[in-house]
Amino acid sequence: MSKINLSVNVCNIQLxxxxxxxxxxxxxxxxxxxxxxQNGAGxxxxxxxxxxxxxxxxxPTVITFDAGMxxxxxxxxxxxxxxxxxxxxxxxxxxxxxxxxxGTQKEDFARVVxxxxxxxxxxxxxxxxxxxxxxxxxxxxxxxxxxxFDITSAVRKVTELPIFVKLSPNIPEICAVAKAAEDAGxxxxxxxxxxxxxxxxxIEAQKPILSFKVGGVTGDALRPIAxxxxxxxxxxxKIPVIGVGGISTxxxxxxxxxxxxxxxxxxxxxxxxxxxVFKRVCEEMTLWMEENGFDDINKIVGAAHD
Amino acid sequence: xxEQPRMVKxxxxxxxxxxxxxxxxxxxLHFDPGQFVMVWIPLLDEKPFTISYIRNDLMGVSVLxxxxxxxxxxxxxxxxxxxxxxxxxxxxxxxxxxxxxxxGGGIGMASLATVVDRLNDATIIQGARTASEILYQKxxxxxxxxxxxxxxxxxxxxxxxxxxxxxxxxxQKVYACGPEKxxxxxxxLCRNHGIEGEVSxxxxxxxxxxxxxxxxxxxxxxxxxxPVFNIKELSKMEDFGKVTILKTGARVVY
Numbered sequence: 017m018s019k020i021n022l023s024v025n026v027c028n029i030q031l032x033x034x035x036x037x038x039x040x041x042x043x044x045x046x047x048x049x050x051x052x053x054q055n056g057a058g059x060x061x062x063x064x065x066x067x068x069x070x071x072x073x074x075x076p077t078v079i080t081f082d083a084g085m086x087x088x089x090x091x092x093x094x095x096x097x098x099x100x101x102x103x104x105x106x107x108x109x110x111x112x113x114x115x116x117x118x119g120t121q122k123e124d125f126a127r128v129v130x131x132x133x134x135x136x137x138x139x140x141x142x143x144x145x146x147x148x149x150x151x152x153x154x155x156x157x158x159x160x161x162x163x164x165f166d167i168t169s170a171v172r173k174v175t176e177l178p179i180f181v182k183l184s185p186n187i188p189e190i191c192a193v194a195k196a197a198e199d200a201g202x203x204x205x206x207x208x209x210x211x212x213x214x215x216x217x218x219i220e221a222q223k224p225i226l227s228f229k230v231g232g233v234t235g236d237a238l239r240p241i242a243x244x245x246x247x248x249x250x251x252x253x254k255i256p257v258i259g260v261g262g263i264s265t266x267x268x269x270x271x272x273x274x275x276x277x278x279x280x281x282x283x284x285x286x287x288x289x290x291x292x293v294f295k296r297v298c299e300e301m302t303l304w305m306e307e308n309g310f311d312d313i314n315k316i317v318g319a320a321h322d
Numbered sequence: 323x324x325e326q327p328r329m330v331k332x333x334x335x336x337x338x339x340x341x342x343x344x345x346x347x348x349x350x351l352h353f354d355p356g357q358f359v360m361v362w363i364p365l366l367d368e369k370p371f372t373i374s375y376i377r378n379d380l381m382g383v384s385v386l387x388x389x390x391x392x393x394x395x396x397x398x399x400x401x402x403x404x405x406x407x408x409x410x411x412x413x414x415x416x417x418x419x420x421x422x423x424x425x426g427g428g429i430g431m432a433s434l435a436t437v438v439d440r441l442n443d444a445t446i447i448q449g450a451r452t453a454s455e456i457l458y459q460k461x462x463x464x465x466x467x468x469x470x471x472x473x474x475x476x477x478x479x480x481x482x483x484x485x486x487x488x489x490x491x492x493x494q495k496v497y498a499c500g501p502e503k504x505x506x507x508x509x510x511l512c513r514n515h516g517i518e519g520e521v522s523x524x525x526x527x528x529x530x531x532x533x534x535x536x537x538x539x540x541x542x543x544x545x546x547x548x549p550v551f552n553i554k555e556l557s558k559m560e561d562f563g564k565v566t567i568l569k570t571g572a573r574v575v576y
Contacts, residue, residue: 043535047538093570095570098571218329218405290532
C-alpha cells in the first residue's frame with residue numbers, strides 16, 4: 017500500500033481526506049450523509065437550514081447541460097426545529113458534519129445556529145452568496161463586505177464552532193468580502209457558491225426550463241472561475257480556503273489544492289460520477305501523487321503560487 | 323449526458339376511468355418496466371410518472387387527476403405539447419418464466435401495467451375504491467378485482483385478497499405498487515410465504531438523477547436507486563411503510 021497522506025486539518029477539524037460533500041447535494045437526511053461518508057467523503061455538509069420550513073421553487077429545479085448543472089431549488093428545507101431532530105446523533109455519520117445555515121436577516125442565522133446547537137456539528141457554514149433565492153444571499157445584499165461582516169459577526173456571538181463563510185464567484189471584490197468575513201471572526205472561506213444566475217431556454221417550448229427561470233451554474237463551467245477565486249483568496253486572507261466548483265476528478269482536486277485550497281467541496285461531481293465520486297477522487301489523487309513523487313497532500317497546498 | 327426536457331406532441335388521450343387519463347407521445351428511447359419520466363408543463367411544474375404503455379416508439383403515462391398539475395394535464399388536448407425527460411430509475415427485474423403475481427392498488431396499477439405486458443401469465447390483483455376506478459379492464463383479462471365498497475369483485479383491500487389467494491396458490495415472485503401501507507403488508511406476506519418481491523415506491527422527486535436528496539428513503543434515493551426495491555433492500559430501509567418526506571424535506575409519518 018502507498019504511504020500517501022491525504023489527511024488534512026481544517027480549523028482543528030481532522031479529515032481523513034480533503035473531499036467534502038458541498039451543501040445542497042444529498043444533504044437532506046442523516047441517512048444520506050452517512051451513505052456519502054461511506055463512499056469516501058472526508059466531511060459532509062447538510063442542505064441549508066432556515067428558521068421556518070420552506071418549500072422552495074416549483075420543478076424543474078435542477079437541470080443539466082453539456083458543461084454542468086443549473087439549479088434553483090430555492091432553499092427547500094424543513095426548518096430548524098425539524099432539522100434539529102433529523103440531525104441528532106450525528107456521530108452515526110462517521111465523518112465531521114458541517115451545518116449550512118441561512119436566513120433573511122442576521123438574527124435568523126443566530127436563531128438557526130442556536131437551534132442546531134444540540135447536534136454535534138463540527139462547523140457552521142453560512143452561504144451569503146446564493147444567486148437565485150429572493151430574500152437570501154446575493155439577492156438580499158448578504159454578499160457585500162458590509163453584509164458579510166454583519167452576519168458573520170452575529171453568528172460569531174452565538175457559536176464557538178468554526179465558521180465557514182461561503183462566497184459568490186460573481187463578485188469582482190471577492191477578496192474584500194473574504195477579508196470582511198475574516199475580520200468578523202470567520203475561521204475559513206468556502207469558495208465558491210454557484211455562479212450566475214444562468215438561464216436555459218427550451219426552444220421548442222420557447223420558455224426557460226427552470227420554474228424560477230434562472231439558476232446557479234455549477235460543474236465544469238464553474239471550475240476555472242472557482243480555481244481563480246481560490247488562487248486570489250489564498251493570497252488575500254490568512255484563514256484556510258475550501259475550494260468548491262466543478263471538481264469531479266483527482267486532477268481537478270489537485271488543481272484546486274495547488275491554487276490554495278486546504279480541502280475541496282464536491283457537489284455536481286455526484287451527478288457526473290455518482291456517490292462514489294469521493295472515493296474515486298481520493299484514489300486518483302493518491303495515484304497522481306505517487307506518480308509525481310509527492311507523499312503529503314498538505315505539501316502541495318498553494319503550490320501554483322510564485 | 324444532457325437531461326433536459328424534450329417537447330413532444332400528445333398524439334392520443336384515453337379515458338381510463340372518470341379520474342384517470344392516459345396520454346400517449348412518441349419518445350424513441352428504451353424503457354424498462356417500472357422506469358419513469360418527468361413530465362413538464364412549461365411555467366407550471368414538473369412531476370414524475372411511470373410509463374404505463376410501451377408500444378414500439380409510442381409511450382404512455384396514466385395520470386390520476388389529483389392536484390393542480392394533474393388537473394392541468396387532464397385539460398390538455400391531442401396535439402398539445404408537453405416536455406418529457408427520462409427514462410429515470412431502476413425498473414422491475416422481470417422473471418418471465420416464473421409463477422408471478424402482480425398486486426396493484428389504485429393508480430399504482432399504472433406502474434405495473436408494462437410488467438403485466440411482459441409476463442405471460444401473471445396473476446393480477448387490482449384494488450380500487452369503487453368499480454368505476456378499476457383500470458385496464460379491456461387491456462388485461464381475468465384480473466382478481468377488489469373494491470373498498472364491494473361494487474365489483476371482492477369487498478376489501480388488495481392485501482386481504484392477496485392473503486386469500488395465498489391460501490390456495492403458490493407464487494415465486496410478486497410485483498407490487500400502491501399506497502405504501504399496502505406495500506408494507508404485501509412485503510410482510512411475501513416474507514412469511516418465502517416469495518420474492520419487488521415494489522415500486524413513490525416519493526416527492528425533484529432532479530430525478532440522484533443529486534438533490536429530496537426523495538430519500540433511509541439513505542436510498544428513490545429516483546435512481548429505486549423506484550423499484552426488492553425485499554432484501556427494503557428490509558434495510560426503516561422508513562419504508564412508515565415515513566415519507568414532504569416538499570420541504572420534513573419527515574411525516576404515514
